[in-house]
Amino acid sequence: MFSIGIDVGSVAAKAVVFDGEKIAAKEIIPTGWSPRESGLQIFEKVIALADIKRKDIKAIVGTGYGRVALPFIDKKVTEITCHGKGAHFIDSDIRTVIDIGGQDSKVIRLDEKGSIVDFLMNDKCAAGTGRFLQVISHTLELDISQLSDIASNAVPQNINSMCTVFAESEVVSLMANGASKESIAAGLLQSVCKKTYSLISKVGVKNKVFFSGGVSKNPLLKEMLAERLGTDIISSELSQFLGALGAAVIGYEG
Numbered sequence: 001m002f003s004i005g006i007d008v009g010s011v012a013a014k015a016v017v018f019d020g021e022k023i024a025a026k027e028i029i030p031t032g033w034s035p036r037e038s039g040l041q042i043f044e045k046v047i048a049l050a051d052i053k054r055k056d057i058k059a060i061v062g063t064g065y066g067r068v069a070l071p072f073i074d075k076k077v078t079e080i081t082c083h084g085k086g087a088h089f090i091d092s093d094i095r096t097v098i099d100i101g102g103q104d105s106k107v108i109r110l111d112e113k114g115s116i117v118d119f120l121m122n123d124k125c126a127a128g129t130g131r132f133l134q135v136i137s138h139t140l141e142l143d144i145s146q147l148s149d150i151a152s153n154a155v156p157q158n159i160n161s162m163c164t165v166f167a168e169s170e171v172v173s174l175m176a177n178g179a180s181k182e183s184i185a186a187g188l189l190q191s192v193c194k195k196t197y198s199l200i201s202k203v204g205v206k207n208k209v210f211f212s213g214g215v216s217k218n219p220l221l222k223e224m225l226a227e228r229l230g231t232d233i234i235s236s237e238l239s240q241f242l243g244a245l246g247a248a249v250i251g252y253e254g
């Protein structure tokens with residue numbers, strides 16, 4: 001039997017098929033304008049990928065902000081619980097999860113059983129999230145995936161505004177004054193690092209630390225955070241799937 005975890009986020013819908021021991025298939029698509037449509041689409045895609053029939057599925061668990069829009073799921077579970085479960089499944093020594101997604105960031109502390117000890121979430125403001133990076137990358141005429149490479153050897157510009165809209169104006173002024181894209185990109189990552197660090201400081205950090213969410217695909221930001229925290233940070237190709245993975249594990253456990 002299989003369980004399915006579906007995480008419909010603000011930017012991307014992720015799904016994982018779990019066979020009780022390992023991941024049988026995973027898929028990611030843009031959420032687009034309709035969380036319901038993308039949830040249905042990713043469900044169809046992932047069961048086709050895993051080559052399973054509906055009768056083989058014991059439970060479908062939904063998470064992410066779009067979970068309320070999914071009529072076909074058996075259970076809805078919060079992102080915090082799913083991230084905790086997913087992290088514990090990947091490595092039971094993980095005690096801190098730093099998640100930066102499309103429109104929120106969160107820090108979760110876990111105990112040795114993978115239960116949530118404490119967490120803090122910033123979902124009030126886009127600064128320090130993937131949305132912030134997307135908006136400013138667009139202003140710099142860069143793809144978000146280029147940010148890390150371009151910034152890697154540059155001296156960062158100070159970007160002081162903690163608000164996405166004001167930060168964008170600040171970047172436009174920096175460009176007008178001749179600052180290089182490289183230095184602005186480095187400053188942008190520094191600013192996300194600073195914002196995330198202040199969230200982490202409120203919850204505290206304990207090893208091992210796992211970096212999840214789409215923004216964890218930026219290696220320079222991971223390095224900056226590790227340096228600021230004075231500790232190693234791990235991430236994996238499952239980082240963006242952590243919520244969906246946790247949902248699938250919860251579905252299997254019943």
Ligand code: ADP
Nearest residue numbers: 009010011012101102130145213214215217218
């Ligand atoms: P959500 O669950 O809110 O949809 P995700 O965790 O799926 O968010 O992450 C989506 C975000 O990941 C997007 O906002 C995008 O900006 C960011 N992202 C994707 N690729 C990269 C990358 N290479 N570097 C930094 N951020 C990235």
